[in-house]
Amino acid sequence: MTLQQLKYVIEVSRSRSISKAAKKLFISQPSLSNAIKELENEIGITIFLRTNKGIILTAEGSEFLGYARQVVEQTELLENRYSNTQQMQHHFSVSAQHYAFAVSAFVRLIKDYDQEEYEFTLKETKTYEIIEDVKNLRSEIGILYVNDFNRNVIFKFLEEGNLTFHELFQADPHVFISSDHPLASEDFVTLEDLLPYPYLYYDQGDYNSFYFSEEILSTLTRPKNIMVTDRATLFNLLIGLNGYTISTGVISQKLNGKNIVAVPLQVDEKITVGYITHKNMKRSQLAKIYIEYLKESIEEERRRV
Secondary structure, three states, X not given: OOHHHHHHHHHHHHHOOHHHHHHXXXXXXHHXXXXXXXXXXXXXXXXXXXXXXXXXXXXXXXXXXXXXXXXXXXXXXXXXXXXXXXXXXXXXXXXXXXXXXXHHHHHHHHHHXXXXXXXXXXEEOOHHHHHHHHHOXXXXXEEEEXXXXXXXXXXXXXXXXOEEEEEEEEEOOEEEEEOOOOOOOOXXXXXXXXXXXXXXXXXXXXXOOHHHOOOOOXXXXXXXXXXXXXXXXXXXXXXXXXXXXXXXXXXXXXXXXXXEEEEEEOOOOOEEEEEEEEOOOOXXXXXXXXXXXXXXXXXXXXHOO
């Protein structure tokens, strides 16, 4: 086993394609495939499954990748500390549901990260993809919520993926609406109050089940429904159509301005927001810093609610 082979495995996992990884590594595709096959034969496991749709990381491969990342990161730290080589490029990835505090923490991380080179990723994406990203080590941190309705299903997927859920905070449900909405000045609203207005919710793709919904009370029938794929569109429709969505009530005025407000929703529900990590992956220093910024952003923005 060589350090170069470990780097090959990490790049293939990151690119999710042998051909794309080969281009980034400046080697031929057959050479890369052979190097990985030789490594798999040597250690006696299958790291990647080759399918018509691309590369899939196996459960054994996921565990191996966690160790490989640690070895490569420690080696790079040694090289950077004791040689005159160019400073290494750090990688850090987060996958999250559509939370402003996740973006706020990410912004702060980048501003405070005083390096010439880095490659960071922030994905606001679907619930199932967040779990898959952390499971397959494409992201180090995943951010999502659980409640009494979806907890058993979500935790089943986390257990199967060898993932751990870390609670950040609990929140009472709120609705996000325009500051000009007819209900914006109310102390609280009910589900009946909201019936005349369009309900906005995020698309969950192929896993668009009630359990993976980013909004609680997803099983309720509503007369007006609009599905969106991104936060900017959702906010535009909140303002343009007097629509609403259901969330934690934690919103960043720095990022989103004062056009969107949070009003308590009178329902007997609780939302638990947390982050997920892989059990076999040692948390990087960047991840530790991001989590601290995440907690600070949540605390700052909750004080404004």
